[in-house]
Amino acid sequence: MREKLLNLKNEALAQIIQATDPEELERLRAHYLGKSGVLNQISKEFKSLFDEEKTETGRLFNEIKSAISQALQPKLENWKTGKLENLDITLPGIRPPQGHLHPVTSAIEEISSIFEKIGFIRVRYPEVDWDWYAFESLNMPASHPARDDWETFIVDAPEHPKLGKIVLTPHTSNGQVREMERLGHPPIRMVNIAKCYRRQSDVSHTPMFHQFEGLVIDENINITHLKGTIDYFVKQFFGPNRKSRLRPYHFQFTEPSFEVDVTCDICLGKGCKLCKEGWLELGGAGMVHPNVLKAGKIDSEKYTGFAFGWGVERTYMMKSGLKIPDLRLLYSNDIRFLNQF
Ligand code: DAH
Numbered sequence: 443m444r445e446k447l448l449n450l451k452n453e454a455l456a457q458i459i460q461a462t463d464p465e466e467l468e469r470l471r472a473h474y475l476g477k478s479g480v481l482n483q484i485s486k487e488f489k490s491l492f493d494e495e496k497t498e499t500g501r502l503f504n505e506i507k508s509a510i511s512q513a514l515q516p517k518l519e520n521w522k523t524g525k526l527e528n529l530d531i532t533l534p535g536i537r538p539p540q541g542h543l544h545p546v547t548s549a550i551e552e553i554s555s556i557f558e559k560i561g562f563i564r565v566r567y568p569e570v571d572w573d574w575y576a577f578e579s580l581n582m583p584a585s586h587p588a589r590d591d592w593e594t595f596i597v598d599a600p601e602h603p604k605l606g607k608i609v610l611t612p613h614t615s616n617g618q619v620r621e622m623e624r625l626g627h628p629p630i631r632m633v634n635i636a637k638c639y640r641r642q643s644d645v646s647h648t649p650m651f652h653q654f655e656g657l658v659i660d661e662n663i664n665i666t667h668l669k670g671t672i673d674y675f676v677k678q679f680f681g682p683n684r685k686s687r688l689r690p691y692h693f694q695f696t697e698p699s700f701e702v703d704v705t706c707d708i709c710l711g712k713g714c715k716l717c718k719e720g721w722l723e724l725g726g727a728g729m730v731h732p733n734v735l736k737a738g739k740i741d742s743e744k745y746t747g748f749a750f751g752w753g754v755e756r757t758y759m760m761k762s763g764l765k766i767p768d769l770r771l772l773y774s775n776d777i778r779f780l781n782q783f
Contacts (some may be wrong), residue, residue, distance in 0.1 A: 458470060458579060467518050542738075548783075557675070564633050567614075570608060572609075580737075618730070628745050634656055650768050653725075665688075682714065703728055704724050707761070722760050728748065
């Protein structure tokens with residue numbers, strides 16, 4: 443609303459300055475200040491505002507209304523009385539408000555460029571996909587209990603005889619077998635960044651969020667390549683004083699599997715009130731399970747690979763100096779919050 447009002451003011455003042463005859467000024471007056479003019483229309487939208495916003499927006503509204511009428515009035519009177527317009531061309535211009543990218547968009551751009559520097563290729567895969575790519579090809583057959591962790595939205599649509607149901611992708615791992623199919627053979631070095639959806643909403647979860655998924659497949663790929671890539675990313679994204687570690691874990695699509703931790707930005711690993719033991723959890727990773735390579739028609743005797751998948755919002759929040767108390771703020775479209783980035 444604030445933005446809308448400010449834009450309106452700029453637009454109105456620019457038109458008034460440029461108006462060259464009294465008819466045009468009268469038309470502008472009716473358009474902006476008239477009974478069924480734009481400002482009156484906008485004032486009807488006040489009802490939908492939160493109480494705390496109403497006062498501030500109301501003040502801005504009045505300011506803008508009088509700015510427009512103050513710009514119109516003298517010009518109109520000058521015309522009526524035949525006086526020449528008193529135009530001061532040395533006055534500074536009106537600067538339009540400048541926007542910027544959404545913080546999640548900037549994080550995605552930064553993450554892509556970090557991986558692109560070491561030869562990863564940014565790919566995009568469907569955000570509404572078949573069960574086969576989201577689960578089954580990742581070594582999670584239909585009734586596997588591990589699927590429960592993904593709290594998936596299932597689309598009410600006919601099933602495909604081979605690919606199964608349609609789901610809103612609960613993770614970016616659906617890009618793994620799709621990329622193997624696209625290229626047909628290694629080497630593969632992809633980073634898939636996309637929206638993901640899960641049935642969850644609280645201070646640390648939004649039903650829609652983003653993940654970035656790395657996948658590397660080639661001859662002789664081993665855990666040291668995974669660790670090296672993670673270390674490189676952590677230093678580039680979080681800064682040279684942050685460290686990473688791999689902690690044993692379980693995923694169906696990797697063997698062995700890990701959770702990746704990063705040292706806390708406050709205590710740098712010593713342990714403090716905020717992180718307890720010095721480390722913050724970033725996300726999952728591991729060596730690609732041979733069954734996943736087979737699902738992507740890749741020779742699992744000849745090739746090996748590693749993969750990782752992390753939440754963009756989560757990773758972004760762990761960057762130094764950023765403490766967002768409720769992740770849902772990122773998507774509430776509140777300009778007062780977004781303006782701070
Ligand atoms: N897809 C997993 C999730 O959403 C994260 C993940 C774990 C991705 C391990 C990977 C991996 O590629 O190797 O929780």
